Structure formats: C-alpha cells, structure tokens
Amino acid sequence: MSTRTVPTPQDLREAPKVLLHDHLDGGLRPSTVIDLADETGYGGLPTTDVGELSRWFVAAADSGSLETYLETFAHTCGVMQTEEALARVAAECVEDLADDGVVYAEVRYAPELFVERGLSLDAVVEAVQDGFERGRKNAAERGKQIRVGTLLCAMRQHARALEIAELTVRYRDQGVVGFDIAGPEAGYPPTRNLDAFEYIRTSNAHFTIHAGEAFGLASIWEAIQHCGAERLGHGVRIVDDITTGTDGAELGRLAAYVRDRRIPLELCPSSNVQTGAVGSIGEHPVGMLAKLRFRVTVNTDNRLMSDCTVSSEFAALVDAFGFDWADVRWCTINAMKSAFIGFDERLDIIDNVIKPWYAARV
Numbered sequence: 001m002s003t004r005t006v007p008t009p010q011d012l013r014e015a016p017k018v019l020l021h022d023h024l025d026g027g028l029r030p031s032t033v034i035d036l037a038d039e040t041g042y043g044g045l046p047t048t049d050v051g052e053l054s055r056w057f058v059a060a061a062d063s064g065s066l067e068t069y070l071e072t073f074a075h076t077c078g079v080m081q082t083e084e085a086l087a088r089v090a091a092e093c094v095e096d097l098a099d100d101g102v103v104y105a106e107v108r109y110a111p112e113l114f115v116e117r118g119l120s121l122d123a124v125v126e127a128v129q130d131g132f133e134r135g136r137k138n139a140a141e142r143g144k145q146i147r148v149g150t151l152l153c154a155m156r157q158h159a160r161a162l163e164i165a166e167l168t169v170r171y172r173d174q175g176v177v178g179f180d181i182a183g184p185e186a187g188y189p190p191t192r193n194l195d196a197f198e199y200i201r202t203s204n205a206h207f208t209i210h211a212g213e214a215f216g217l218a219s220i221w222e223a224i225q226h227c228g229a230e231r232l233g234h235g236v237r238i239v240d241d242i243t244t245g246t247d248g249a250e251l252g253r254l255a256a257y258v259r260d261r262r263i264p265l266e267l268c269p270s271s272n273v274q275t276g277a278v279g280s281i282g283e284h285p286v287g288m289l290a291k292l293r294f295r296v297t298v299n300t301d302n303r304l305m306s307d308c309t310v311s312s313e314f315a316a317l318v319d320a321f322g323f324d325w326a327d328v329r330w331c332t333i334n335a336m337k338s339a340f341i342g343f344d345e346r347l348d349i350i351d352n353v354i355k356p357w358y359a360a361r362v
C-alpha cells in the first residue's frame with residue numbers, strides 16, 4: 001500500500017491511535033447516563049430515551065458558545081456522584097477507547113465536580129483509577145491493549161487549583177500523569193492559578209492548559225509564557241498570529257515560538273465547531289497547522305457531546321483536508337511524543353506498537 005491509499009473509517013478504527021485530550025465527564029455512553037440517573041436518583045435529565053438523550057446532548061452542545069456548551073455537563077456530573085458511578089464511567093471509557101483502536105489515552109476530569117454527595121477528592125480519584133484499571137483488564141481480555149494516564153483538572157471559575165495540583169502530585173505514582181485547568185475561558189485568565197502551576201513545576205510534574213479555544217492569543221501567551229504550560233488544550237486560535245498571503249504563511253512571534261519549541265496543540269475539531277471557535281471542519285485551522293508542521297495532535301474533547309471518536313475525527317480530516325496515512329501516523333507519533341508519561345514508555349509504544357502498524361501503509 002502507498003500513502004495514496006485513502007484511509008477508510010474502518011481502517012482508521014483499526015489503526016493504533018493516541019488521544020491526549022478527552023474529558024471523562026464528556027464521554028459517557030447515553031445509556032449509562034440513563035442507568036446512573038435511575039440508580040442514583042438524579043431527576044434532572046431532559047429525557048430517558050437513549051436515542052433522544054444522545055441527540056439532546058449533541059444539539060445542546062451545538063450552541064456556538066463555550067459557556068452554553070458547558071451547561072450540558074450538569075447532567076453528566078449529576079449522575080457521577082458515587083464511587084460506583086465514577087468507576088463504571090471510567091471503565092466504560094477505557095473500553096470504548098480501546099474498541100476505537102486507541103493504544104494510549106490521557107483522560108481528564110475535575111475531581112471537585114464529584115463531591116456533591118460527600119465524596120472526598122481522594123475518594124473520587126481512587127474510584128476513577130479503579131474503574132480505569134477494570135476497563136483496561138476488560139479490554140485486554142478482548143485482545144485490546146490500552147494504557148491510560150489521568151489528568152486532573154481544576155475549574156477556572158472555582159478557586160481550588162492549588163488543592164487539585166497537590167492532589168495530582170499525591171497520586172502521581174497511581175496513574176495520575178498531569179494537571180490542567182478547564183471551564184470558561186473568557187474572564188478567567190490562566191494567571192489566576194499561578195500558585196498551582198508553580199507547585200506542579202517545582203514538583204517536576206506536568207501540566208497542560210485549556211487556552212486559545214474561546215479566547216484569543218493573549219490567553220495562549222499567558223499559558224505559555226507566564227504559567228509555563230507544556231501543551232495547549234486546543235490552542236487553535238494560534239492561527240490569529242499567522243498571516244497567509246500569496247508568498248505563503250508568515251508567523252508572528254508567538255506562533256513562531258509555539259512552532260519552534262514544538263509545543264503540542266491538542267486540537268479538537270468537532271468540539272471547536274460546536275462552541276463556535278470555527279465555522280466548520282473544512283474551515284478548521286488543523287489543515288494549515290499540519291502543513292506548517294506545528295506539533296498537531298487530533299483529539300475528541302467530549303465524545304458524548306460531539307458524538308465522535310478519535311477515528312471519526314481523523315475520518316473528518318481525511319474528507320476535509322485529504323489526510324493520508326502519513327498524516328495520521330504523523331499526528332499519532334506527535335501525540336505519543338507529547339504524552340506526560342516517561343520517555344522510555346513513550347518510545348516503547350512508538351517503536352513497538354505505532355511504527356510497526358503504520359510501516360505497512362506509509
């Protein structure tokens with residue numbers, strides 16, 4: 001096969017893939033939301049019909065604004081307030097990712113959103129880790145090998161970032177590989193959480209920041225130059241610092257810095273269309289950023305709200321930008337290089353899982 005072979009959705013599912021940006025509370029199966037609402041006595045769901053609920057999440061998230069998009073999480077978080085519920089959601093998450101051919105994933109969530117019924121932050125983390133391990137074993141029994149690292153998020157609008165950063169470091173030897181801040185971007189600059197980022201850095205731990213999604217370059221600049229973020233959650237607005245003309249593209253100082261330093265962009269095309277960050281997949285900067293050789297990675301953000309998988313995101317890029325196997329392999333290796341696990345473990349997956357599979361296609 002040559003690079004000219006067009007990857008089909010089925011081939012893309014089989015290809016080993018790496019996912020760096022996926023929210024646990026944005027990836028529940030619709031049927032699980034309904035089961036858990038019933039089991040935990042959550043009465044707020046808009047419908048208890050699986051098909052209708054699935055469509056409801058997509059339609060409600062398809063709002064054109066990050067703030068409205070985020071309102072849908074009231075229901076997923078609403079049904080995730082017990083250890084059993086958290087473990088089930090975590091296990092199913094790993095199984096669903098493994099079934100989509102994901103071989104390494106970093107899955108994130110904000111522990112502070114699951115304490116409404118009295119769970120401690122530590123109990124939340126332990127329940128999720130138990131679930132991830134159960135999911136990994138179930139997938140392995142079906143012949144699907146997957147490794148999962150956890151990222152803990154602090155919510156920008158709350159003031160608990162240092163506490164969550166400490167939780168991250170406390171569980172670093174139990175599968176928590178990094179820290180993030182999430183939630184509404186406008187009005188909540190990342191510099192509000194400098195103490196947390198400093199704590200993570202001085203502990204030799206890792207973090208990414210949601211930046212440059214709903215807000216522009218200033219937020220990316222702060223995340224990198226003031227906070228020291230290693231990766232950018234979305235970062236898609238970096239295009240605002242790139243001008244394209246007849247002579248090709250010209251990078252401003254920030255865009256050049258991001259590219260020169262190989263700062264990974266955790267791009268999430270479908271999510272960006274829903275929040276209004278971009279008009280359509282075809283207009284998404286991922287095509288241009290890939291051509292300019294930024295360190296592009298392709299991610300789901302929220303599989304429930306976008307009704308997507310990693311392979312369906314790649315399929316959309318095949319359709320919109322003519323991505324071929326070389327592009328899929330490049331994004332996959334970019335993502336694996338950018339993961340928060342150790343260098344030797346990243347290399348092992350690149351050399352022994354990713355490269356051998358793609359060798360027959362690229």
Ligand SMILES: O=c1[nH]cnc2c1ncn2[C@@H]1O[C@H](CO)[C@@H](O)[C@H]1O
Nearest residue numbers: 023070073108109110153182183210
């Ligand atoms: O694209 C996003 N931008 C910012 N915040 C997000 C996005 N997707 C989800 N969350 C927020 O992150 C929390 C922890 O998982 C979710 O509860 C949601 O509020």
Ligand SMILES: [Zn+2]
Nearest residue numbers: 023210233301
């Ligand atoms: Zn996100």
